[in-house]
Amino acid sequence: MAISVRENALDNSRLDILQAAAKCFMERGYAAASIDEVARSLGATKGRIYHHYPSKSDLFADVFRVGMEMNFEAIEPLRRLEGPALPRWCEMARAHVIQMITTRAFQRAVWIGVEMHLRGATTPEQRDVFEDLIGLRTQYGNYFRETIAAARDEGSMRFDDLSIANQLMFMTLNSPIFWYRQRIGETRAEIEDLAGQVVTFALGGLGGNQEATR
Amino acid sequence: MAISVRENALDNSRLDILQAAAKCFMERGYAAASIDEVARSLGATKGRIYHHYPSKSDLFADVFRVGMEMNFEAIEPLRRLEGPALPRWCEMARAHVIQMITTRAFQRAVWIGVEMHLRGATTPEQRDVFEDLIGLRTQYGNYFRETIAAARDEGSMRFDDLSIANQLMFMTLNSPIFWYRQRIGETRAEIEDLAGQVVTFALGGLGGNQEATR
DNA sequence: GTCTATATGGTGATAGAC
DNA sequence: GTCTATCACCATATAGAC
Numbered sequence: 001m002a003i004s005v006r007e008n009a010l011d012n013s014r015l016d017i018l019q020a021a022a023k024c025f026m027e028r029g030y031a032a033a034s035i036d037e038v039a040r041s042l043g044a045t046k047g048r049i050y051h052h053y054p055s056k057s058d059l060f061a062d063v064f065r066v067g068m069e070m071n072f073e074a075i076e077p078l079r080r081l082e083g084p085a086l087p088r089w090c091e092m093a094r095a096h097v098i099q100m101i102t103t104r105a106f107q108r109a110v111w112i113g114v115e116m117h118l119r120g121a122t123t124p125e126q127r128d129v130f131e132d133l134i135g136l137r138t139q140y141g142n143y144f145r146e147t148i149a150a151a152r153d154e155g156s157m158r159f160d161d162l163s164i165a166n167q168l169m170f171m172t173l174n175s176p177i178f179w180y181r182q183r184i185g186e187t188r189a190e191i192e193d194l195a196g197q198v199v200t201f202a203l204g205g206l207g208g209n210q211e212a213t214r
Numbered sequence: 215m216a217i218s219v220r221e222n223a224l225d226n227s228r229l230d231i232l233q234a235a236a237k238c239f240m241e242r243g244y245a246a247a248s249i250d251e252v253a254r255s256l257g258a259t260k261g262r263i264y265h266h267y268p269s270k271s272d273l274f275a276d277v278f279r280v281g282m283e284m285n286f287e288a289i290e291p292l293r294r295l296e297g298p299a300l301p302r303w304c305e306m307a308r309a310h311v312i313q314m315i316t317t318r319a320f321q322r323a324v325w326i327g328v329e330m331h332l333r334g335a336t337t338p339e340q341r342d343v344f345e346d347l348i349g350l351r352t353q354y355g356n357y358f359r360e361t362i363a364a365a366r367d368e369g370s371m372r373f374d375d376l377s378i379a380n381q382l383m384f385m386t387l388n389s390p391i392f393w394y395r396q397r398i399g400e401t402r403a404e405i406e407d408l409a410g411q412v413v414t415f416a417l418g419g420l421g422g423n424q425e426a427t428r
Numbered sequence: 429g430t431c432t433a434t435a436t437g438g439t440g441a442t443a444g445a446c
Numbered sequence: 447g448t449c450t451a452t453c454a455c456c457a458t459a460t461a462g463a464c
Binding site for chain 1: 438439440441442
């Protein structure tokens, strides 16, 4: 079943707003982030934002959606790789972690959205839109879930409960959205080393063969 | 260097307020949780809360503090265990995870506080109190950090960067505060099985010898 | 100690000028 | 499309009755 990939391209004004909004949501959280603040960080007033989005909730939902779309794009070619599950998982996991680092603000918003959903903090009006977004997130998660299940079947991973393993794996792979801090002059190689350590940790947690990480 | 353990006992009225507050902070987050809501969940009005706490911020700080004190108590006997680091770590980690599950509301508040600190969301007035609390949290974290460092020295764990390993370890061990849901009629054995899976994942992530988990 | 007002400030959202 | 009011609402915090 095909993921509804965006038909509508991101025009620049919308993208500007989304980036500013993602940053504010990351720095303040959903409730504490104000539309005024998003506008101010754009050097504008909220009239501009309300022209594009009918409500704060809709703005947030769009940040969430775009964040998920970025994720799907990042692993799309990898999840179709032929052959054994373990190396495929390694590629996917690595791409995922790098994505968490490089699009951190959006990914943090995704986390906030998932967390709001889990604790039932969504209002009745938000619920429909959120169901959609959570559906995207679930489907994305299932790609990994199916991959580690296959790896376990193939004997290259060892864990007990699949759901718990998947939860713990994502907590690990997502964690840079909380503690990563961009350093001045940081090279791509340093980011990849960081990602490598995160993937290695997750692989070990999943009972994978350490020699498989190159 | 002694951790300042509480001299002042928790009288019942304060404990009631703290429990209600912890629950609200968990369900709504710091910004969205209202004093009115905490009061309502106590069957009271906010006059009662403001009699005990001068501000929402102080109330939250007390929840944070009590949560951390619970943690110190949970691992206090274990961190002094003699012998090799690996089994000591297993005991500490296991106790920590069970603590996350059984005092979930308080631990979630602790997380919220740490996160607010990390993203600089604290106001100047909050800063001093938060520095204290974050200090507690850091010292608690150091107990684990020293233990895994020792385990690595002893050859029973294998990882690259100590800080990153400690971060990833805590993300794993803390994660039940997000996804754990109490089930009706759940037994202690089921909780311990759950905790065992979390600890096993973390141990694997730290490059520990799987046979060491009993 | 706890309650019932109430002051105060901030935020989401709207209306209408430009 | 964006800005400048402005409204309505809600939440923190306080004052004073009981």
